[in-house]
Amino acid sequence: MKSDRSSKWRIHLLFWILYYILEVYLDFYWSRYQFPDFKWPIRLQNTLILELGYLFVKIPLAYALLYVYEKVYFKGFSKYFISIFIVIAAVFGHRFLTHFIIYPHIYGVTETLDGKEVSGFLNGYVAFNSFMDLIFMVGLIFGVEITRQKNLLKQQIAQLKSEKLDQELTMLKAQINPHFLFNTLNNIYGMALKKADETPDVILQLSKIMRYNIYESSEKSISIAKDIENIKDFIQIQKIRHHQLTINFTEKIDNPSQEISPLILIQFVENAFKHGVSESLGKAFITVDIKLKNGILTYSIENSKQEKPHEHSTKIGLKNIRRQLELLYPQHTLFVEDKNNHYTITLTINFHDTISL
Template identity: 40%
Template sequence: MFIPIPIFAALWTYEQWRWLKTLKADMAKAELTLLKSQINPHFFFNTLNNIYGLVVEKSEQAPEVVLKLSDMMRYTIYNGKEDLVPLEDEINYLKNYIGLHKIRYQKKVEIVFTHEVHEGIKVAPLLFINLLENAFKHGVEEMRENAFVRINMQSKGKQLLCTIENSFDERESNHSKGIGLENLKKRLDHLYPGRHELIVEKKEFIYKVQLNLEIL
């Protein structure tokens, strides 16, 4: 059957547009997968070394550390590949991370995690861990005293607000952007285009990051 050239051209253009749109979607999905896979693995390796030390010392804390680390690895591997996860699961993931740090620190550190969120909220997985990891790595790790990390998460209507503050020593700390923060920014651009705000403040030996998300 003969198809007029203008109609054929229109069909061809439409098919090319649809192919290009699908290709862009596939590329975005592939990039998101890559960004998720770049979550810093050093924490897991360091924790395994800590577990070895606890086992050698026959510490009663060893089983607790193994359980927390197992839960975190399971969440990272299985829940991390999901598009959305319950916010409660993200909160428990952060609690396990904090719990492991509390066990391994030999110095006094103030760690406070407060949260007041509505039930049923779902978010993209592993959004907050890089920010919390930076708070420990560039703040608490390098301070000898008066170290603290304070996390607050709350939901207001369609807004989810997460604020993380940590002390730091200006002489020691190097709060560079790093690959973790850059990856987070790219993920937010993909997952929450026009629906997120990432604010970074640094003053008076306090480093503060606030992530605001508009949840559907």
């Protein structure tokens, strides 16, 4: 709010400076015809003083009208009635200043119109000229203020969208971490019951992964090398538990420091283990292939699956992943092949065409 107010007054101050310069230029040009006997330095001096005097009428008029139109308690007819009253009062002030102060005390002459002396300060034609001068200024200041408010609204909308995006991504990530943690703890629990020798190693691996999930995943982006390392740690845990599982992992990365949103890639691996490893599968396998070349990521995972998956096999995980990809990498492509005995996904991300993380 404070920065908005500061910005508003900076813009308005700039407006009044430019408006003053414009009016000085126009009146100085006009004065050489109205007062041909005056030297140009005198005419310039008089013009500077006269336009400064007019600002004492125009500035209160401008902000009085802005105040009326910005306050909600001025409604309907009352708003228009008050505005008309303010404009009439400003015309009176403008004419009084022109007729009784500017002409006799600055120019040292009586106000004239077409060579004839203006009898009264509210003469119809000159009053209309004052009205048009004031309305022209009001139109300019309202235009500046409306434009400023529209730009401010656009900035606020953009900020709200960004905050909403961050909140949604945080929520989506929060749905992932507990799912992974509970599954792995169940695995460790089963191994502990069997008193498996690998149990301490699995706990150590889990500690490393959870440290990554808690600290690294809070970042908007990390290096792809770190993300791949986390995938390897996850696979290592699963390897200890699933001895009969065949896992092939290949990677070709030409830029390990390439930034990527954390916890995107690992979700596909989690799904592969969740749906591709079953006691009913004799030869279960998972194949992971990651390639990054010239800023283009090609990521494919193929896993074995039951011919008749569980009826309640949820697609929430894939829906979650799709939503994150839509938010972070709108130009991505995700190909899914679901066959009777195997499941394949292929993800392509062109990092040159993605939004800034």
